[in-house]
Amino acid sequence: MKLGTKLTLFNTISKLVIVVLFVLLVPVLIKNISSNYVDSKLIKQKNKLLQIVKSQGIETYIVNGEAYGSYLPLKDEYISLDEVDPKYFLDTIQRGKRLFSEGDTLEYRILSHTFKVKNKNYLLEIGKSVDTLDETSIPLQNIAFEVLLGMILLTVLADQIYSTYVLKPLRIIIKTKLVGQKFPNFQSYRKVRTTTSDFEHLDLSIHKMVETIADKFHKEREFISNASHELMTPISILQSKIENMFEEEDVNDELKVRLLEMQKILNRLKSITKTLLLISQIENEQFLKEDKVSVSELLQDVYDEISIRLQDKNIDYEMNVPDNWYMVNINKFLLFNLFFNLINNAIKYNREGGSISITAVAVHDKFVISITDTGIGIDAEALPFIFNRFKKFRQSLQQDSFGLGLPIVKSIAGFHDIEIDVSSEKDVGSTFKLILPAMLIVVD
Amino acid sequence: MNVLIIEDEKALAQELEIFLTNYNYICEVCYDGASASEKIATNLYDFILIDLGLPDYDGLDLLKELKKSGSDAACIILTARTEIDDRIKGLDLGADDYLPKPFSLLELQSRMQAIIRRKFGVKNNIMDLDGFLIDLTNRTISYGTSAVNTITKKEFDLIAYLILHKNRTLTRMQLSEHIWGSVVNNDYDSNYIDAHIKNIRKKLNAFAPPDWLETVRGLGYKIKINA
Numbered sequence: 325m326k327l328g329t330k331l332t333l334f335n336t337i338s339k340l341v342i343v344v345l346f347v348l349l350v351p352v353l354i355k356n357i358s359s360n361y362v363d364s365k366l367i368k369q370k371n372k373l374l375q376i377v378k379s380q381g382i383e384t385y386i387v388n389g390e391a392y393g394s395y396l397p398l399k400d401e402y403i404s405l406d407e408v409d410p411k412y413f414l415d416t417i418q419r420g421k422r423l424f425s426e427g428d429t430l431e432y433r434i435l436s437h438t439f440k441v442k443n444k445n446y447l448l449e450i451g452k453s454v455d456t457l458d459e460t461s462i463p464l465q466n467i468a469f470e471v472l473l474g475m476i477l478l479t480v481l482a483d484q485i486y487s488t489y490v491l492k493p494l495r496i497i498i499k500t501k502l503v504g505q506k507f508p509n510f511q512s513y514r515k516v517r518t519t520t521s522d523f524e525h526l527d528l529s530i531h532k533m534v535e536t537i538a539d540k541f542h543k544e545r546e547f548i549s550n551a552s553h554e555l556m557t558p559i560s561i562l563q564s565k566i567e568n569m570f571e572e573e574d575v576n577d578e579l580k581v582r583l584l585e586m587q588k589i590l591n592r593l594k595s596i597t598k599t600l601l602l603i604s605q606i607e608n609e610q611f612l613k614e615d616k617v618s619v620s621e622l623l624q625d626v627y628d629e630i631s632i633r634l635q636d637k638n639i640d641y642e643m644n645v646p647d648n649w650y651m652v653n654i655n656k657f658l659l660f661n662l663f664f665n666l667i668n669n670a671i672k673y674n675r676e677g678g679s680i681s682i683t684a685v686a687v688h689d690k691f692v693i694s695i696t697d698t699g700i701g702i703d704a705e706a707l708p709f710i711f712n713r714f715k716k717f718r719q720s721l722q723q724d725s726f727g728l729g730l731p732i733v734k735s736i737a738g739f740h741d742i743e744i745d746v747s748s749e750k751d752v753g754s755t756f757k758l759i760l761p762a763m764l765i766v767v768d
Numbered sequence: 769m770n771v772l773i774i775e776d777e778k779a780l781a782q783e784l785e786i787f788l789t790n791y792n793y794i795c796e797v798c799y800d801g802a803s804a805s806e807k808i809a810t811n812l813y814d815f816i817l818i819d820l821g822l823p824d825y826d827g828l829d830l831l832k833e834l835k836k837s838g839s840d841a842a843c844i845i846l847t848a849r850t851e852i853d854d855r856i857k858g859l860d861l862g863a864d865d866y867l868p869k870p871f872s873l874l875e876l877q878s879r880m881q882a883i884i885r886r887k888f889g890v891k892n893n894i895m896d897l898d899g900f901l902i903d904l905t906n907r908t909i910s911y912g913t914s915a916v917n918t919i920t921k922k923e924f925d926l927i928a929y930l931i932l933h934k935n936r937t938l939t940r941m942q943l944s945e946h947i948w949g950s951v952v953n954n955d956y957d958s959n960y961i962d963a964h965i966k967n968i969r970k971k972l973n974a975f976a977p978p979d980w981l982e983t984v985r986g987l988g989y990k991i992k993i994n995a
Contacts, residue, residue, distance in 0.1 A: 553848050556868075557777055557848050560848070560870035560871065561780045563870050564784065564787065565783055567787070567872060568783055568787055568873070577986070577987070580937075581987065584988075587941050587942075591945075628920075628921065629922075629948065632922070632967075636959075661951060
């Protein structure tokens with residue numbers, strides 16, 4: 325999930341939680357506030373009544389010992405005054421139900437107060453209906469919820485806009501410097517404009533890291549290229565000397581065999597050097613990609629080169645490639661070497677009398693060429709490393725490779741944006757799939 | 769044939785001289801560009817072998833000078849520099865061939881022979897080996913009146929290479945370098961030469977035993993021609 329999305333999501337959820345909590349609290353709050361308000365009003369009324377009793381005498385309300393009662397037409401307020409037992413004492417404000425002569429039972433907030441006038445004890449009750457109170461809390465809750473929801477939407481929108489703005493440099497850094505860049509081949513590095521120091525720091529750090537890595541890569545390539553170039557001349561001299569010695573008249577056969585051994589070792593050195601040089605040349609992009617080649621013809625060329633090896637091991641070779649497929653924007657020399665090495669491996673690691681099959685199919689807009697052998701297979705744990713230089717996992721019968729065949733294949737494939745997919749089962753065989761992008765194949 | 773060897777690595781220049789002298793070329797050697805430039809201006813050569821990486825001279829400049837002087841010497845560029853543009857530049861400037869170091873001396877000789885055939889139009893290039901007529905120009909083999917057309921391209925390459933270096937033992941290494949030289953290969957084994965030779969013998973045996981194709985135990989093969 326993107327950082328911006330996460331921030332927005334968090335903002336929205338946290339605000340919603342707070343609002344819901346608040347809205348749930350509203351009834352309690354309202355009840356509290358309104359009961360306080362009602363209580364103070366009741367006390368005021370009580371005081372006023374006591375005042376009247378004090379100044380005008382209890383007779384204003386109670387005549388001949390008859391209880392006094394009064395209520396509003398809808399009975400949402402009432403007052404009652406009555407004589408009670410002299411020992412009775414009450415001074416409370418409580419909720420309670422009252423029954424009216426008409427048979428209605430209503431709930432009230434009731435102030436009960438006893439007071440004494442002329443040695444007689446009186447109980448005063450002032451009630452206020454609570455229904456009216458409860459009724460107000462629900463609409464209030466609704467209003468609060470709607471208003472707050474609106475506010476949340478506004479703030480979330482504002483957050484979204486601001487975070488988009490403030491995270492823009494990060495987005496640019498990710499888009500232009502990390503995603504889709506073919507590491508480590510970065511093009512010219514453009515500074516990202518930002519006022520956020522963290523992003524500035526990030527941008528600069530990435531820049532520096534990439535520069536360091538690119539520099540190291542460059543140096544490694546340069547070293548391999550220079551080293552292999554420099555080795556060519558001494559190898560050349562040695563080879564010439566050995567070749568001339570073969571023709572010396574006083575060299576006997578025993579010496580010749582030893583010269584041959586030297587030649588073999590020199591040849592090995594030469595192969596390694598040449599291969600390293602080739603890889604470094606591919607990595608330095610010193611090859612052109614302008615050739616157009618028929619896939620089946622190229623594979624036929626490879627077959628012509630390699631048929632003696634198939635024959636030597638009695639391996640069945642089956643090729644199923646459409647004649648109208650042409651590879652374009654490729655380097656023929658390199659592609660030849662790619663197929664040669666793959667097929668050569670398929671022979672080398674095959675069993676006597678095994679088989680190799682080459683098929684080509686179009687999958688969506690890509691083209692897949694598969695080379696399947698019935699060889700010794702590759703261990704699952706070795707599979708991720710088979711393209712590493714100088715790694716030898718598979719032991720062929722002849723100890724004659726030095727672990728650069730697949731690195732060549734990988735370099736050439738990478739140079740042409742060809743993907744390689746390897747699957748293998750021990751003692752059953754391996755399949756190397758070359759996945760060619762649409763731009764490399766033309767079907768005529 | 770006169771050959772000018774321009775090579776700043778003295779050890780290599782000497783080996784080239786020894787080898788080519790053995791093959792009856794008349795050799796002169798220069799270790800730097802300046803003296804080579806003088807020699808090109810004053811003498812006539814059939815072959816000029818140029819190392820591109822000279823200390824005092826760009827080998828390609830020498831090539832330009834040579835073409836300007838109107839010489840029709842055949843040029844072969846020898847170089848450890850394998851950059852692709854050098855190759856194109858060299859061939860554009862009229863180099864006849866290009867041999868990247870490290871190369872085999874036998875390969876050099878084979879390329880020189882190819883140039884001679886091309887440039888000087890050698891017509892009589894048919895070898896008679898105990899009744900087998902091997903036409904190196906048209907790349908055909910016949911025995912008596914019948915053509916031997918089962919021989920593959922690779923097999924003919926091997927025969928032609930052995931004929932070119934007749935009476936000399938060629939190791940499996942040298943042979944495989946010649947026929948698989950363009951492939952950058954992971955392995956350095958050359959056992960497949962034996963399989964090729966076996967095939968060649970089998971195919972020729974249908975007509976007559978090719979005794980001239982000899983196995984040299986422990987070393988390699990040679991074609992014996994009594995001149």
